[in-house]
Amino acid sequence: MNKYLLICTLVFSSFATQASNLINDESIKDQKNCFNHIFKDYATWRGFIKEKRQKRIKSEEKLLKGMAAFDSMFGEEKFNQYKNNLSCITFKYNVDDLEVSGYVIKPKSNKKKLPVLIYNRGGNGSYGSVVFGSMMHNLFPIANEGFVIIGSQYRLSRTKGVLLDEFGGKDVNDVIALLDYIPKIKGADEKRIGMYGFSRGGMQTHLVLKETSKIKAIATIAGATDLLKELDFRPAMEKVYTKRITDYGKNKVAELEKRSVLNWVSELSPNIPILLLHGEDDKKVSVNNSIELASALAKNSIPHKLVIYPKDDHGLIKNKEKANEELVSWFREYL
Structure with missing residues (x-):
């Protein structure tokens, strides 16, 4: 995670205050404004970082x-533009008797209902959580183009000694549950729902599609499509799998195959187009994951588009604007 986004992780949840509710549902708790306290203006946020x-x-x-790098990544002009144009809240909701955190980002001014994108984050446990810095860098630019974005932080990594994030297990329910709240968001078009995910979120996206028919189009960024094969590329992921996946030691192959879309491409709907974005020099998830999935999609006549960015890594930092343009264009076409 970028160091500036990491710093925001430490403070974001503590510095949000009550906001006007964006989700009209009594079961939703603690709807809080993202733009408050140290995030109330750019100078205050920058001063905190400094x-x-x-x-x-x-x-x-x-x-x-x-600090120059911080200004280059964010900047006062962009901050003010997003604050003026977007509404943003964090909230809490219940899944499987557990409290889970989520967020909604949407344009303030919309005369007609807008398409909705469910965003699935990467990481595991609390690592990779969507904090203010990552919202501004990754999600605000997409929402600003006329989309409602809703996402889950997934269930906590640990409570009373029990691990909860199963890395593609019961935590998938945390994403599915968001579908019930979309009709309760003012200005959201519940008939035009897309989904996209980054890294681990790509896996989550495919797993969610097995459980619902409400998603019209999807996209993945640097997604792993064959977790077992990927261990040869990045052996360090064995520690994550061992820690997160229930009964991993006993059922390693079966559990990884369940989470790997390449094993069940033939089950995918031919009516849901798939956009695949990946950096050629990705050090965390091999670009071959997207290349091989694209090949399998073609063999199964599933509509898709593969975009590989030369000399770019996991987060597509060198091609962020181009990647955002691909996402916006894709969902405008299919939602």
């Missing part, structure tokens, strides 16, 4: 360089 950095960076030159 203060945090000053405590560990003694070199003035390095500090200035770091």
